[in-house]
Amino acid sequence: MNKIFSFTENIIREEDIFMRKKILIIGTFLLIFLTIFTFIEPGLKDASKYDYYQGIRILYWGTTGEDVKSVQWRLLQWKYYNGKVDGIYGTGTYRAVRKFQRKNGLKEDGVVGPQTATAIGISLGTTTNTAYATSTAGVSRSGDEYLLARVIHGEARGEPYLGKVAVGAVILNRVKSPSFPNTIAGVIYQPLAFTAVADGQINLTPNNDSIKAARDALNGWDPTYGCLYYWNPATATSKWIWSRKVMLKIGKHWFGL
């Protein structure tokens, strides 16, 4: 210690006293700031995550409709978009939305959720078009579709396309099975069921392939012929899973009953 301070002592001149005071003041402010910061609890204030649950229509790759048209129209006026205003959320729209998000400091995910919609200046409706009769208002499967796409993305984004559809199909087979919960969300959020749900990977924004795979699975395509389980032999930790009946292998996953 002494050595260090005797070294500093040599280079400290008269005017350094001012410097020291400055450092002291800045340091104190920094500490006060840090102290305040530590008392702010990182509570569940990040509400944007919960928009998925509220039945608000979210626009993403593949959605169509009047609201997509208004997004395209605005982005065209602001020169982010140069394609057709056709109401189909395709590659062009996706790129334009990302560009818009980047320029406006929003999360760049190519999905028009509530925040991006506000920034663009449109309001998102609920999940169905109000033009249809009231007895069907709010009934749609786009919520399930997006949820399924997120799990597929979290669980199997490195897998070939068939492997993605297969993961979606297993979830839908579980919904139909008496041994599992009876809703898609019930199956997906069942504790200890999916690692991607437990470690939060499910909250990543799904890419186009995952959304397409979710749609294919919901349309009835089941490449697993009715399987209820899948596991990756390289990472599976449960011995129990090997007592399952082994059906077929797609990509890295084994599928079974």
Next chain:
Amino acid sequence: MKIRGKAWIPTVILSIALIVSLIWGYNQYKLKNKYEISLSNQYQRLFYDVKKHVENVQIDLSKALLSNSRNQNVLMLSQIMSESNSAQDKLSQMPINHSDVGKTEKFLSQVADYSYYLIQTHLKGEELTSKQRETLFNLQGSSSNFNKELSEAQNKIAQSMENTTTAQLSKVEEANQSVLNTQLLNLEKEMGKSPELIYDGPFSEQNLGKKPVGLGTKKVTLKEAQKIATDFIGVKKVEEISTYENGKDISLVKIPSYTFNIVPENTSKDRAIYMGVSQKGGNVVWMSNPRAVSKVNISMKQAEQKAAAFLKEKGMENMEPNYSLKYDGVGIFNFAYKNDDVTIYSDLIKVNVALDNGEIVGYDANTYLMNHQERDIPEPKLTQAEAREKVKVDYDIDSVRLAIIPKGSREPLCYEFKGKYRGSDFIIYINAVTGDEEEILQIIKNENGTLTF
């Protein structure tokens, strides 16, 4: 001394930093505890709820066994249904491995499903048979076993909670978890022994274990299946055809198949076509070509004609297009088999057509292969006018026809009334033999096409 005095600056800064990090750490610790407690409260609530629901199932089952009034029984059974559904739902939210509760969950689903089936028979005016009474009696036995295990777990947990300080809490929690697991595991073993429920419902063993009837008999080898696959997509030369590895138990799935990945000549490898060909009968179960469609050049009507022509070419005669969907530039068409003038919805084939060049990019005959067979279609006992009388007077009917619909393991012949009620589209099915209202479907049209609920 003056120079020495400078030493306090880093010391003070470091000690303040230490205090700050301690405060920060303590806050994190408090926060963690808060979350842990709220989660544990949530789980405890679930546990007590499951216990209560199972208790109610048990009690209502005993009442239903004793009751002699049909109306009373319908009420009891609907309570049993809702209580066991709730129990199943909550059990599946608890942090327990599926392997430890799968059979118990299945038991609860089946109790609900079976009650629903009994309600239906009651409403038709049929009495409980002695066999059904016996089944109810067995179910009551199983549910009281379940309740016993839960009570034991509850007692053990309550005892351990009595003399615990907060410091020991996490250890006790762990112990409680293991108590619960052991108790449920005991139960799981018991449930495995309980007899099969024989009834007609979606969760019945009969329905779960249903075997396909439309496959044919001839066994095909891998080589033959590969030929069937390449012939089906009509490519002359394939660059590469690979088979997905089947496990040792593949014969236990509903339609044991070979699954192929086909790369046609002159296409890139990532644009493979996937296909499943059944080992028995050599039928194409499904085919998919998940390529991107960027431009829409043909109408849905034209695409439908392409799909119909495709089915004809593959030897599928008498297939009639029904509703359709449109996604990502692909039209999805549902075809049902038509026997004379009766539409058979059980025999369903889906064909996907790319709307850029009309290529067939998807095919799914799973349902068709499961159900298609020669049927003895009964003569309708009701005339169309008589069936119309069973439907609400102000239901605005667009079209009527005869159809066979899948209903559990039954396939009743029905009059199909398509129409509108208060601005929404519906389909009503009236049994053409008994006159019962078999099913009501609501049609939802959106920008993607038609969905039924």
